[in-house]
Amino acid sequence: MSRRRQLSSKPPQENDSQSNHSHEHDNEHGHEHSHSIFGAHSHSHGEEGHNYGAEKIMAAWEGTGDRGSRITLIGLFSNVGLTLAKGLAGWFLHSASLLADAGHSLSDLLGDFVTLFCWKLSRKAPTEKYPYGFGKFETLGTTTVSFLLIGGALGIGFHSYHLLLSALAETAHSLPSGPVQEILHNVTSIAPGVPESLMHSHAHAVDPNAAWFAAVSVIAKEWLYRITKAVADEEKSPVLLANAIHHRSDAYSSVVALFAILGSWIFPKLPLDPIGGLLVSFVILRQGIDLFVGALGDLTDAGVSAKTRDSLQHTLDPMLEASDSSIRSITGLRARRSGSLLYVDLVAEVPAALTVQELLDLETQILATMKEKRKEVVEVRVKFEAIH
Known part of the structure; x- marks a missing residue:
């Protein structure tokens, strides 16, 4: 004879909670019983809690808002200044790589708005329409940021590609007749998507002063990456981490732009500036695809990595090793992410003589033990299997 009990646990909310209990008895197999307990929790912060307008943004900026909003706003305002500075400098100082870098900062700026919106929305309490909360909106924000990176990379790549062909065309016109000139002429003449007017334009020399703007951008964006990632790691937030990676990718592109500008100054005959723009686009594209x-x-409910799963399993080791523990083993552990939250399912083998109340106490202890080690765990569904 065997007895099986299944429990589901959610963390208690601050204001109110309700739980309902159901007991199902299956007599088809003799003495097999099934008990399921589901907890549903919700809380409301009133009309002010859902105000995400100018007052909320200013409160976050002044330090009274949450850390995720504040760090995103710092990045947002920084990106406004960097986009304008690098864009104007790239235009007037004739630097293709700096213009490409400015375009990347603009995508960072758009990403900050997406991050801020999704971060705030994901922190709302569960509702009747979204009983599992709004954690997936963080993942949706991460997806949007990745699209911004990929789109920005393609735009930067095509722009730099056209400028590179233009530079090669100018080089071909300046060379004496010979095999090298013929090769360059054939490459530029058959290149797809290059306007005829661009092929015969005269490129301006890159002003080396553009390097100062790229250097300032490297320092600023690396700093933004570090402070944003620190908050993302503490909050276990994928959308904040995506935004941090966005800052780091802009730092990389600024490094490439810096060397491209200096290289064009030292070797004016070589088209290093548009080549730098192409390298920037490849770096950004790879990061966008990875994100x-x-x-x-996460959107398709893929399971967590083996490393995370092992870490979750080890959080229950103290319960298994305790001399008075009723749990004989933990098997079948699996977990999925919903934004920064973790939902866990597991099977616990326990003595058949335990009562329903004892099982309730045990599943509460399992949740508390897991949350102590991994604060992103929001729910643990436990299936108890009886052993004799």
């Missing part, structure tokens, strides 16, 4: 692949896994 998208990770977000897609």
Whole structure:
């Protein structure tokens, strides 16, 4: 004879909670019983709690808002200044790589708005329409940021590609007749998507002063990456981490732009500036694709990594090792992410003589033990299997 009990646990909310209990008896197999307990929690902060207008943004900026909003706003205002400075400098100082870098900062700026919106929305309490909360909106924000990166990379790449062909065309016109000139002429003449007017334009020399703007951007964006990632790690937030990676990718692009500008100054005959723009686009494209692949896994309810699963399993080791523990083993542990939150399912083998109340106490202890080690765990569904 065997007895099986299944429990589901959610963390208690601050204001109110309600739980309902159901007991199902299956007599088809003799003495097999099934008990399921589901907890539903909700709380409301009133009309002010859902005000995400100018007052909320200013409160976050002044330090009274949450850390995620504040760090995003710092990045947002920084990106406004960097986009304007690098854009104007790139235009007037004739630097293709700096203009590409400014375009990347503009995508960072758009990403900050997406991050701020999704971060605030994901922190709302569960509602009747979204009983599991709004954590997936963080993943949706990460997906949007990845699209911004990919789109920005393609735009930067095409722009730099056209400028590179223009520079090669100018080089071909300046060379004496010979095999090198013929090769360059053939490459530029058959290149797809290059306007005829661009092929015969005369490129301006890059002003080396553009390097100062790229250097300032490297320092600023690396600083933004570090402070944003620190908050993302503490909050276990994928959308904040995506925004941090966005800052780091802009730092990389600024490094490439810096060396491209200095290289064009030292070797004016070589088209290093548009080549730098192409390198920037490849770096950004790869990061955008990596972010998208990770977000897609969360959106499709892919399981957590083996490392995370092992870490969750080890959080229950103290309960298993305790001399008075009723749990004989933990098996079948699995978990999925919903934004920064973790939902866990597991099977616990326990003595058949335990009462329903004892099982309730045990599943509460399992949740508390897991949350002590991994604060992003929001729910643990436990299936108890009886052993004799």
